Every structure is written in C-alpha cells, then in structure tokens.
Amino acid sequence: MSSSRALFLVSFDIDGTLETGDPPGPFTIETARHAKSLGFLVGSSSDRTILEQETMWRNAGFDFDFVCRKHEMEFLVSRFECDRYVHIGDTNHDRDCAIGAGFEFEFTDSIFERNPMSPWMI
Amino acid sequence: MVTSLSSTPMFRTEEGLGRWPYRGKVAAVGIGHAPTLRRWDGDPQTSVGAWAILAIRKAIEDAGVPPGDVDMIVLDRETSTGSHWPQGEPVPEDFLAAFEQTDDLQDGLSKLSPEWLLKNMPELTNVKYVMEAPVCMSMVLTAAIEAVGRGTSTTCIAVKGWHNFPGRYYQGGTNATDTIDNPGKYGLAWAGPASYSTAMQFERYMHKYDKSHDMMAPFIVNSRNNGLKLPEGYWAQHRPLPITVDDYLNSRWICEPANLLDNDMPIHTAGAYLITTAERAQDLKQKPVYVLGHAGAGEVHGDVYTGVRSRGIIETLEEAERSAAATGRKLYEASGVSAKDIQFENAYDGFTLFHVFHLEGFGFAGVKQGEALDFFQTDISISGPNPVSPSGGNIGGGRTRFWMHTDSIQQIQRRAGARQMSIEAEIGLSGGFMPFWSNFIVWSSSPNP
Numbered sequence: 001m002s003s004s005r006a007l008f009l010v011s012f013d014i015d016g017t018l019e020t021g022d023p024p025g026p027f028t029i030e031t032a033r034h035a036k037s038l039g040f041l042v043g044s045s046s047d048r049t050i051l052e053q054e055t056m057w058r059n060a061g062f063d064f065d066f067v068c069r070k071h072e073m074e075f076l077v078s079r080f081e082c083d084r085y086v087h088i089g090d091t092n093h094d095r096d097c098a099i100g101a102g103f104e105f106e107f108t109d110s111i112f113e114r115n116p117m118s119p120w121m122i
Numbered sequence: 123m124v125t126s127l128s129s130t131p132m133f134r135t136e137e138g139l140g141r142w143p144y145r146g147k148v149a150a151v152g153i154g155h156a157p158t159l160r161r162w163d164g165d166p167q168t169s170v171g172a173w174a175i176l177a178i179r180k181a182i183e184d185a186g187v188p189p190g191d192v193d194m195i196v197l198d199r200e201t202s203t204g205s206h207w208p209q210g211e212p213v214p215e216d217f218l219a220a221f222e223q224t225d226d227l228q229d230g231l232s233k234l235s236p237e238w239l240l241k242n243m244p245e246l247t248n249v250k251y252v253m254e255a256p257v258c259m260s261m262v263l264t265a266a267i268e269a270v271g272r273g274t275s276t277t278c279i280a281v282k283g284w285h286n287f288p289g290r291y292y293q294g295g296t297n298a299t300d301t302i303d304n305p306g307k308y309g310l311a312w313a314g315p316a317s318y319s320t321a322m323q324f325e326r327y328m329h330k331y332d333k334s335h336d337m338m339a340p341f342i343v344n345s346r347n348n349g350l351k352l353p354e355g356y357w358a359q360h361r362p363l364p365i366t367v368d369d370y371l372n373s374r375w376i377c378e379p380a381n382l383l384d385n386d387m388p389i390h391t392a393g394a395y396l397i398t399t400a401e402r403a404q405d406l407k408q409k410p411v412y413v414l415g416h417a418g419a420g421e422v423h424g425d426v427y428t429g430v431r432s433r434g435i436i437e438t439l440e441e442a443e444r445s446a447a448a449t450g451r452k453l454y455e456a457s458g459v460s461a462k463d464i465q466f467e468n469a470y471d472g473f474t475l476f477h478v479f480h481l482e483g484f485g486f487a488g489v490k491q492g493e494a495l496d497f498f499q500t501d502i503s504i505s506g507p508n509p510v511s512p513s514g515g516n517i518g519g520g521r522t523r524f525w526m527h528t529d530s531i532q533q534i535q536r537r538a539g540a541r542q543m544s545i546e547a548e549i550g551l552s553g554g555f556m557p558f559w560s561n562f563i564v565w566s567s568s569p570n571p
Contacts, residue, residue: 051364070374
C-alpha cells in the first residue's frame with residue numbers, strides 16, 4: 001500500500017447512522033477510529049451544517065479528515081485521491097447523493113449486520 | 123358539565139368590522155412550555171399529552187392563578203401534520219396505564235382532546251367550556267382571546283401540542299398510499315414537498331421584483347441567532363450552534379428556491395398560555411400584555427372555517443400577497459394602530475420564504491411589496507431599530523408555530539432575557555399560519571396606547 005495515499009475514503013451519515021446522531025445509529029466512534037487506524041480517510045457527509053459536523057467529531061474526540069454537505073460529496077472525490085469512496089447512510093437520499101457523486105453506497109442497517117467494525121473491508 | 127363550543131365565530135376574517143370591541147380588555151398573563159425533543163422517546167411522561175399537561179400547569183403557575191379558576195380550555199386536537207402512529211402498532215401498555223383514557227386510545231399519544239386533558243388534570247375543577255380551533259396556536263390563542271373578550275371565559279387556557287414519532291416525517295398517511303382521492307389528487311399528487319407552493323410563489327417573487335434567494339440569508343442567520351437565545355426552544359436546548367451565511371447559501375434544495383434551511387424542523391413539545399380579563403390581570407404575577415386586536419385570513423361558511431380558497435390548484439404569489447395585505451388592513455382596523463406603531467413583528471416562518479409576504483403585508487418598518495429582501499440587508503436584529511422575528515420563530519426554536527407568541531409576550535413583559543430587544547418593546551404583533559389562512563394578534567404594554 002502506498003504510504004502517501006489511503007485506499008479508502010469512508011463517509012458516514014450522522015443521524016440514523018452514527019451513535020452521535022439523532023436518532024442515534026449503530027456505528028460507534030470506535031468504528032471510525034478503527035477505520036482510521038487502518039489508514040482510511042474518515043469523516044461525515046450530512047445535512048447537518050459544517051460547524052455542527054466538526055463540533056460533533058471534536059466533542060467525540062475524533063480527528064476527522066473531512067466533513068461535507070451530503071449533496072456535495074463530489075468535492076471529496078476531487079479533493080482526495082483514493083481507490084474507493086464509500087458512503088454509509090440510512091436513507092434513500094444518502095444513496096442518491098452518494099451514487100450521484102460517484103461513491104459506493106451501503107445502507108446502515110444492512111452493512112452493520114454484516115460486519116459492524118469493518119464493514120467496507122469486503 | 124362542560125360545554126363544547128365552536129371556534130368558527132371567534133375569528134375576524136372580513137374587512138370593515140371596525141375596532142375590536144374588546145380592545146385593551148384582554149391580557150396574556152401566563153406562559154408555559156414543556157421541554158423539547160426531536161422525537162418522542164417512548165416515555166409516557168414525555169408523550170404529547172403529558173407535555174400538554176405540563177405546559178398548562180406551567181402557564182397556570184406562571185400567571186399565579188389557582189387551577190380551579192380556569193374556566194375554559196381552547197386547543198387544537200391535531201398534534202402533528204406529518205408524523206403518524208404506525209398502522210397496526212398497539213398503543214404502549216405503559217402509556218395506557220399512566221393516564222386516564224378516553225374512547226380513543228390514541229388520545230394523548232397522537233392527538234389531544236379536551237376530554238383527555240380534563241380526565242388527567244383533576245385540579246381543573248371549574249372548566250365550563252372547551253373549544254377546538256384548527257391548524258395551530260395562532261388560531262387557538264385568537265379563539266381564547268375572543269372568548270375572554272366576549273365574557274365566555276375569564277380565565278382561559280390556550281394549549282397546543284406537537285408530537286413527533288420516530289421515523290420519517292410526511293411519509294405516512296396519504297403520502298404512503300398508492301392513490302390519492304379528494305382534491306389532493308389535483309395538487310398533492312404532483313407537487314411534492316410541503317414547501318412546494320411557497321417555493322413556487324417565491325420563484326415568481328424573485329422574478330417580479332428582481333431579487334435573489336441569497337438575499338434571504340440575513341433573515342435565516344438572524345432567526346437562528348435569536349432562537350439560540352430562546353431557552354425554551356429546541357436548538358438552544360439540543361443543538362446550540364448558529365447558521366452561517368455560507369451554510370444557507372450552500373444548503374441543498376428541497377424544492378428550489380426553498381432549501382433545507384428554509385424548511386422548519388419538526389419537534390416534540392407543547393406550549394400553553396393563560397388569557398384573562400384586563401381587570402383580573404392587574405392582581406396576577408406577571409405584567410399584563412394587552413390585546414389591542416386580532417384578525418386574519420380565512421373564510422367562514424356556516425360553521426366551517428377554512429383558509430382563503432385559491433382560484434387554481436395552488437395559491438399564486440399575487441393571491442398570497444393580497445391575503446397578506448388584507449390581513450394587515452384588518453389587523454390595523456381591529457387594533458386601532460398602524461404599521462408605524464408596530465415596533466417588532468413575530469410573523470410565522472415555517473417556510474421562511476413566506477415570512478417575506480407576511481412582513482410586506484403588514485408594512486412593517488415601512489416595507490412595501492417587493493422590498494423585504496432589501497430590508498433584510500439592514501439591521502433586523504434585536505439590537506436594531508426594527509427587530510424581525512425576535513423569537514427566532516420555527517427556524518430558531520423548532521417547529522411549533524408558537525414561539526412568536528411567547529416572545530411577543532415576554533418582550534413586552536421585559537422577560538425575554540438575552541433576547542430582550544434594545545428598543546422599548548411596547549407594541550408588537552405575532553401570528554401565523556400562512557398568508558391564505560392566518561390569525562394575528564397585536565400586543566401592547568398598555569390597554570389604550
């Protein structure tokens with residue numbers, strides 16, 4: 001693996017996906033930390049404002065790589081050169097935004113059932 | 123014995139009615155709010171019924187009246203516009219065990235009847251009349267005010283609850299069916315989100331007056347800033363961060379030109395006010411806030427009270443503007459004041475864009491049709507000469523349609539806290555719903571300004 005480029009960029013929706021959301025989702029901040037320990041770029045793409053997302057991660061003590069408005073995920077593709085871009089969310093809107101931006105998409109519930117800690121490592 | 127009265131005769135929907143006959147004779151003296159949640163957490167003690175009871179008790183305590191003095195309750199039976207109890211899901215046993223029930227087991231859970239309240243508030247020993255008003259607190263509060271003015275009641279509670287269950291909003295009910303009957307088939311089936319008609323009107327507004335959506339940004343930023351100073355509100359309690367201009371300008375479209383931040387967010391809560399006679403108000407805890415008059419847009423046909431019917435499927439901009447302007451004329455006729463006397467306006471903002479139509483309809487701060495967006499570029503803060511939506515409205519407090527009334531009363535009572543406006547708040551207005559169906563109230567620090 002190249003030491004200068006992460007293989008995966010993982011974007012989490014917040015509400016309904018992460019434990020810090022409202023409603024809280026199944027993915028914990030520990031999941032995000034585990035992904036980061038593997039060299040992934042980890043952050044959120046949400047309808048929450050940029051400041052809300054940044055504040056959420058900081059309050060959780062997590063060193064995020066990015067935050068993004070959900071409908072602007074294509075900017076992540078141009079900003080970070082990765083092999084795969086994955087968004088995890090709980091709504092059809094998440095799916096539509098992700099696929100429209102060229103991301104892979106996984107619904108929160110289905111991927112969590114398969115593997116809660118490293119769902120993107122298939 | 124409790125008598126149920128119709129609210130339809132309570133509303134002033136016509137021009138030419140003259141001064142409101144009870145000008146200065148009715149006052150708001152108590153405010154009560156339940157906490158807020160984004161969605162119900164399943165605890166019976168936070169159900170919409172429980173929180174309506176809590177809000178009523180707080181309003182009574184705030185006013186300093188014995189509960190047994192309350193002789194009338196006015197409410198809206200509906201407690202949501204888009205959150206439905208899942209079909210087939212049984213009512214939780216712990217909820218049923220926690221409260222006395224009516225024949226409808228959803229009472230207190232996804233709706234609210236006066237009977238349910240009276241069964242569960244034994245301290246209200248003297249209620250003689252109950253009345254139901256539609257849509258929102260503006261109708262409920264107006265009906266309560268009129269009832270006290272007419273002498274039907276001397277100590278009246280106006281209460282509104284909002285429930286929000288887990289799950290998606292506006293996904294159930296008619297929207298979950300495969301077909302739509304009734305007049306909705308000519309509009310709802312095609313249009314899309316709830317803000318569609320307002321968005322369509324605003325699109326034309328921008329064209330007609332050569333304005334841009336970006337010009338709304340200061341209003342949204344101001345509203346959220348004010349809402350963060352509203353301790354009763356959702357955002358202050360749960361997500362106390364401001365909205366920036368950048369947030370607003372880059373927010374995703376829901377129904378262009380209405381973006382996500384132009385749409386209010388449903389929450390779970392309840393609010394109540396205690397209305398009494400000006401005479402009675404002199405002896406109570408809080409400074410009285412007098413009602414100079416009320417009026418709104420609507421149509422009355424027999425005992426049926428509805429919004430103003432549009433000519434087509436969806437109200438046009440011009441129809442909205444006409445309704446808003448007519449409401450302004452009616453309100454000033456009723457209250458005996460003019461636009462220049464109104465120091466602050468707390469008009470409804472559920473979809474931010476129609477706040478423009480309300481404001482222009484009232485001619486607040488001398489703003490004429492087509493000028494509101496330019497006006498938003500001036501100082502509209504609580505520190506300035508023309509406070510706009512000092513409550514923060516739904517954008518600042520979450521979707522309740524009652525923060526504007528709370529703030530108006532608190533401003534005049536000088537207990538708006540961090541939100542207290544710099545100017546001396548003596549006369550202001552509050553109300554909603556949308557231009558085609560509304561009720562507004564002019565409040566005053568004195569009964570005869």
